Amino acid sequence: MSAPLANARHSEARSAKGNPMAAATRDQHAVRDSRGGRRDGAVHIRDLVRSFDGRAVVDRISLDIAAGEFVALIGKSGSGKSTLLRALANIDDSVAGSGAIHVPDNRSVLFQDSRLLPWENVLQNITIGLRTPDARERGLAVLADVGLAGRENAWPNALSGGEQQRVALARSLVRDPSLLLADEPFGALDALTRIKMHELLFRLVEVHQPTVLLVTHDVDEALVLADRVLVMDAGRIIVDLRVDLPHPRGRSSEAFEALRAELLDALGVIVHV
Numbered sequence: 001m002s003a004p005l006a007n008a009r010h011s012e013a014r015s016a017k018g019n020p021m022a023a024a025t026r027d028q029h030a031v032r033d034s035r036g037g038r039r040d041g042a043v044h045i046r047d048l049v050r051s052f053d054g055r056a057v058v059d060r061i062s063l064d065i066a067a068g069e070f071v072a073l074i075g076k077s078g079s080g081k082s083t084l085l086r087a088l089a090n091i092d093d094s095v096a097g098s099g100a101i102h103v104p105d106n107r108s109v110l111f112q113d114s115r116l117l118p119w120e121n122v123l124q125n126i127t128i129g130l131r132t133p134d135a136r137e138r139g140l141a142v143l144a145d146v147g148l149a150g151r152e153n154a155w156p157n158a159l160s161g162g163e164q165q166r167v168a169l170a171r172s173l174v175r176d177p178s179l180l181l182a183d184e185p186f187g188a189l190d191a192l193t194r195i196k197m198h199e200l201l202f203r204l205v206e207v208h209q210p211t212v213l214l215v216t217h218d219v220d221e222a223l224v225l226a227d228r229v230l231v232m233d234a235g236r237i238i239v240d241l242r243v244d245l246p247h248p249r250g251r252s253s254e255a256f257e258a259l260r261a262e263l264l265d266a267l268g269v270i271v272h273v
């Protein structure tokens with residue numbers, strides 16, 4: 001497990017995702033595969049079913065996500081996205097189901113609300129449950145990574161919504177997870193803050209190199225960030241689209257617009273031009 005990187009090291013690490021040798025040099029303890037992701041970061045799902053009152057809301061899904069891959073999951077409200085994510089997070093004990101899931105043990109979950117403890121300060125929230133001797137240093141480093149250096153003693157309710165979500169992001173990254181599961185993490189933020197969070201998340205994913213499953217309602221968010229976009233409908237994955245566009249991705253390029261139209265079509269949205 002590598003320590004969070006301070007801001008000064010971002011440019012060095014930025015090239016690591018496409019260059020496994022650079023990654024291996026940067027972090028000699030991590031085992032990485034040919035994509036640059038951790039070898040233990042892969043996700044495998046076979047014939048997964050999750051049901052409520054006898055109704056399958058995740059309906060025999062099989063899916064493989066490679067280590068280090070950034071996958072976005074979109075779909076209509078009620079299509080089963082959060083149910084699938086909760087199954088992968090192993091926080092759905094009370095839900096009936098069947099099938100097989102292989103996920104890394106070292107995973108973090110990020111929700112729409114930051115879920116910070118109001119009676120703990122920012123640093124305590126980030127390092128909660130982290131029992132390593134360098135917990136404080138790691139917490140401070142990851143706090144700097146999310147652009148909040150110096151705010152370690154602040155109380156959560158003294159932060160803006162965007163800042164609280166950055167603390168939640170820091171908390172989810174402080175253990176350097178092999179898998180980051182995020183359920184509409186920016187859904188409650190205003191449009192400008194959301195764009196800033198996209199840039200931040202992209203940069204942090206390049207540094208920490210987790211496998212990512214991001215649930216979102218925002219097609220552009222999916223296309224700006226992900227290597228692959230899945231569309232879920234009535235418990236099934238109906239589209240599995242690879243996004244082979246270079247970063248940073250301009251939202252107005254022809255290729256971007258074509259992918260957007262394809263996804264909106266899959267979502268049943270009629271686009272008037």
Ligand SMILES: Nc1ncnc2c1ncn2[C@@H]1O[C@H](COP(=O)(O)OP(=O)(O)OP(=O)(O)O)[C@@H](O)[C@H]1O
Pocket residue numbers: 052053057075076077078079080081082083084
């Ligand atoms: N605890 C529960 N008890 C009964 N039904 C549930 C429960 N949780 C979810 N459901 C149902 O399962 C279906 C899928 O819900 P889920 O939350 O996974 O959808 P979603 O795709 O995440 O939707 P949204 O985009 O609105 O967040 C919905 O019809 C929902 O009503």
Ligand SMILES: [Mg+2]
Pocket residue numbers: 081082083183
């Ligand atoms: Mg949901």
